[in-house]
Amino acid sequence: MTDENPTLLSATTTQSTNGIKRRSFLKGLGVAGAALSAGSLLTAAEASQSNGIITAGDVAILRFLAAAEILETDLWQQYNELGGIQDSEVPGGSGSPAYAAAIAFLDSDMAQYIHDNTEDEMSHETFINAYLVSKGAEPVSLDPFRTLPSSKATGAQQIGRLTNLMQLTVDTSWWTRYRSRTANPDLGDTFPQAIPTLAVGQHTAIPRTDDDLGNADFLQAIGNTAGFHFATIEQGGSSLYPQLAQRVTSLEVLRILLSIGGTEIMHFQTWSDKAGNIKVLPDLVDPVTGVHVTFPDLNSSPFGGEDFQTNLIMPEPTAFLSRKLPACSIIRPTKTNGAAMGALKALTADGLFIGQSKDFFKFMRTLATEADLAVRES
Numbered sequence: 001m002t003d004e005n006p007t008l009l010s011a012t013t014t015q016s017t018n019g020i021k022r023r024s025f026l027k028g029l030g031v032a033g034a035a036l037s038a039g040s041l042l043t044a045a046e047a048s049q050s051n052g053i054i055t056a057g058d059v060a061i062l063r064f065l066a067a068a069e070i071l072e073t074d075l076w077q078q079y080n081e082l083g084g085i086q087d088s089e090v091p092g093g094s095g096s097p098a099y100a101a102a103i104a105f106l107d108s109d110m111a112q113y114i115h116d117n118t119e120d121e122m123s124h125e126t127f128i129n130a131y132l133v134s135k136g137a138e139p140v141s142l143d144p145f146r147t148l149p150s151s152k153a154t155g156a157q158q159i160g161r162l163t164n165l166m167q168l169t170v171d172t173s174w175w176t177r178y179r180s181r182t183a184n185p186d187l188g189d190t191f192p193q194a195i196p197t198l199a200v201g202q203h204t205a206i207p208r209t210d211d212d213l214g215n216a217d218f219l220q221a222i223g224n225t226a227g228f229h230f231a232t233i234e235q236g237g238s239s240l241y242p243q244l245a246q247r248v249t250s251l252e253v254l255r256i257l258l259s260i261g262g263t264e265i266m267h268f269q270t271w272s273d274k275a276g277n278i279k280v281l282p283d284l285v286d287p288v289t290g291v292h293v294t295f296p297d298l299n300s301s302p303f304g305g306e307d308f309q310t311n312l313i314m315p316e317p318t319a320f321l322s323r324k325l326p327a328c329s330i331i332r333p334t335k336t337n338g339a340a341m342g343a344l345k346a347l348t349a350d351g352l353f354i355g356q357s358k359d360f361f362k363f364m365r366t367l368a369t370e371a372d373l374a375v376r377e378s
C-alpha cells in the first residue's frame with residue numbers, strides 16, 4: 001500500500017491560516033475554481049458551506065477518525081463473534097456460549113450491547129469514508145494490515161485481524177478519573193488504576209482457544225477483563241471527538257464529529273455501568289502466560305465511599321478549564337493539542353497492535369500527525 005495520497009500530503013503541508021496558501025490548496029483539489037473567482041472574500045468556512053468543499057485540515061481529521069473507526073470495528077467484531085448476538089447485522093462468527101455467559105455475569109443484556117456497539121462502529125467507519133469520497137477526498141483502508149491472528153476458540157472466524165485482544169494491558173484509570181471531584185487530566189492530574197493488575201502485564205479479553213473455557217474462575221477473569229476493556233476503548237472515543245472537533249472548519253464536519261462523538265459517549269456510559277458489575281475474583285494465574293490478575297471489590301478500600309459506589313454511571317463534576325471556575329460535570333480530557341497522536345499512543349499502550357508491522361505504525365502515525373496539524377480556519 002502507498003503510505004499516503006500525494007494530494008492530501010501536499011494539501012496538509014500547504015495548510016495555513018494564510019489565505020493565499022489555503023486558496024492554492026483549494027485550487028490544487030481542482031474543484032474550487034468557481035468558488036475562488038466568485039468568492040475571493042469568502043472565509044474558508046463560508047466557502048466550504050456554500051460549495052461543498054472541505055479544508056485539508058478537515059480531511060486530515062476525518063481520515064484519522066476513519067482509521068480509528070476501522071480499528072474499533074475490527075476489535076468489536078472479534079468481541080461480537082464470541083460474545084455478541086449472532087445475526088446478519090453483524091456478520092461473522094458463531095458465538096461462544098461459555099464466554100458469553102461469563103460476560104453476562106456483568107449484565108444479562110451484554111450480548112445485545114456488544115452487538116449494537118459493533119454495528120455502530122461499522123456505521124461510523126462506512127459513513128466517514130463515504131463522506132470523504134463525497135468531498136473528493138481519499139477514503140482510508142487498513143486492509144493490507146489485516147495480518148494478526150484470530151482467536152482459535154470455537155465461534156471466532158479465522159481471518160486476518162487489525163487488532164489483538166489477547167495481550168492487553170488495560171488502562172482502568174478512567175474509573176477514578178470520572179469519579180474525581182477535583183482532578184482533570186487537562187490540568188495535569190493523574191489517576192489511580194481501578195484494577196491495578198490489569199494495567200500491567202498482558203491479559204486476554206477473549207478466549208484464545210477452547211482450553212480457556214475450562215476453568216470457570218479464569219474464564220470469568222477473561223469476561224471481567226473484556227468488561228473493563230469495553231469502557232477503556234469507548235472513553236477514548238468520548239474524548240477524541242470533542243478534542244478534534246475544536247479544530248475543524250466546516251460546520252458540517254463539526255456536525256459529524258458532534259453527532260458521532262455523542263454515540264461514543266453513550267457507549268462509554270453503558271460500559272462504565274457494566275464494569276461496576278464485574279465479579280470479585282481472588283488472585284488468578286493465566287495458565288498459558290503465568291500472568292496474575294485480581295479483581296478487587298470496588299466498593300471497598302482503597303476506593304469505597306459515595307464517589308466510588310459501583311452504581312455511579314455519570315461523571316462527577318470536576319475542575320474544568322480553570323480551578324477558579326466552579327466544578328462542572330464534563331467529558332475529560334478534551335484538550336485538543338496532540339489529540340490524534342495521544343489516541344494512537346493510548347491504543348498502542350493498550351497492546352491492541354502487538355504483532356503489527358512497521359508499515360502499519362508508519363501509516364497510522366502519518367494520519368495522526370496530519371490530523372494534529374489541522375487548525376480551524378476562519
Ligand SMILES: [Fe+2]
Pocket residue numbers: 069072120121124237264
Ligand atoms: Fe465509533
Ligand SMILES: [Fe+2]
Pocket residue numbers: 072121233234237264267
Ligand atoms: Fe466507539
